[in-house]
Amino acid sequence: MATFSKFFNTNTNITMLDDLIPSMGLPAFISAIVLCCVGFYLIRKLSVDTKIPVRDSSKNHNWSTIEVSSKAWYCSICDMFLVTGIGVFCDCCGVCACPEDVKKANLKLPCKAIVSTNDVQLHHWVKGNLPLGTICYICDEECCLEPGLNDFQCCWCQRTVHTECLDKMGQVCDFGSFRNMIVPPSCVQVARRKGALNKHLLLRAVKDPGWENWTPLVVIGNKKSGNSDGAQVLSEFRKYLNPVQVIDLSERKPQAALQWCVLLAPRPVKLLIAGGDGTVAWVMTSSYKMDLDVRNQAYKKKI
Ligand SMILES: [Zn+2]
Ligand SMILES: [Zn+2]
Ligand SMILES: [Zn+2]
Numbered sequence: 001m002a003t004f005s006k007f008f009n010t011n012t013n014i015t016m017l018d019d020l021i022p023s024m025g026l027p028a029f030i031s032a033i034v035l036c037c038v039g040f041y042l043i044r045k046l047s048v049d050t051k052i053p054v055r056d057s058s059k060n061h062n063w064s065t066i067e068v069s070s071k072a073w074y075c076s077i078c079d080m081f082l083v084t085g086i087g088v089f090c091d092c093c094g095v096c097a098c099p100e101d102v103k104k105a106n107l108k109l110p111c112k113a114i115v116s117t118n119d120v121q122l123h124h125w126v127k128g129n130l131p132l133g134t135i136c137y138i139c140d141e142e143c144c145l146e147p148g149l150n151d152f153q154c155c156w157c158q159r160t161v162h163t164e165c166l167d168k169m170g171q172v173c174d175f176g177s178f179r180n181m182i183v184p185p186s187c188v189q190v191a192r193r194k195g196a197l198n199k200h201l202l203l204r205a206v207k208d209p210g211w212e213n214w215t216p217l218v219v220i221g222n223k224k225s226g227n228s229d230g231a232q233v234l235s236e237f238r239k240y241l242n243p244v245q246v247i248d249l250s251e252r253k254p255q256a257a258l259q260w261c262v263l264l265a266p267r268p269v270k271l272l273i274a275g276g277d278g279t280v281a282w283v284m285t286s287s288y289k290m291d292l293d294v295r296n297q298a299y300k301k302k303i
């Protein structure tokens with residue numbers, strides 16, 4: 001108790017400082033302070049790097065330019081037909097916009113929420129721009145037979161439905177056929193990065209939803225590799241999974257992706273590495289360094 005109170009006695013602290021400076025010399029003392037500060041920031045930076053920055057989906061959509069495709073695209077705000085290379089689409093939720101309506105779409109149309117406080121997930125319907133040949137979940141007839149912004153798709157379960165059949169759909173979403181790979185937004189806990197210039201969210205914890213056979217999938221790729229194939233793979237998985245499960249190696253190191261395995265331990269996590277031998281080796285080496293139990297399952301395309 002006495003020792004404890006000594007640390008809170010300011011007089012004692014001043015005496016200690018006075019004693020310290022002459023014995024070390026002022027330049028050495030300042031250098032020690034600077035070294036301590038540098039060390040502190042390095043440790044802080046390194047510890048942040050292993051955390052997974054998360055895009056704040058409540059602010060903007062994750063826009064990509066619309067490439068040439070056989071499907072017609074329409075602006076989700078003004079219904080205008082979008083000419084290839086001019087319009088943009090969100091690869092998370094499927095909302096599209098002409099250049100004039102990008103801001104409006106960010107403000108008015110919510111993106112796929114990566115975090116939620118609601119344990120019950122509701123369908124998140126996005127109007128129009130359905131994939132070609134999709135069938136209505138209610139009446140089994142084809143959707144989007146007429147040009148324009150018609151019918152709806154849920155960006156979580158991917159079910160499609162006619163505008164006139166929407167009322168017959170329940171409100172609760174079961175995440176569809178990929179449920180066992182998806183991390184529900186209610187299981188994701190994030191923290192806001194304090195003091196940083198870019199206000200990213202950081203993945204803090206992931207709860208287990210308690211579903212039988214739930215093995216979340218984490219996709220790792222590099223959007224800058226393979227003639228933009230990497231970007232397409234990442235985009236495609238953002239549509240089917242919770243976008244936080246998709247890690248771009250052009251922005252993050254593999255350790256950040258592997259942090260998922262640490263957060264979800266002892267639950268196994270499936271990693272899909274979309275890249276060449278170099279990328280796979282990079283991720284594997286990092287996983288050994290992080291002392292993760294790796295069971296390889298390599299699949300090669302048959303030719
Ligand atoms: Zn528009
Ligand atoms: Zn979106
Ligand atoms: Zn749904």
Ligand SMILES: [Zn+2]
Nearest residue numbers: 136139162165
């Ligand atoms: Zn229908």
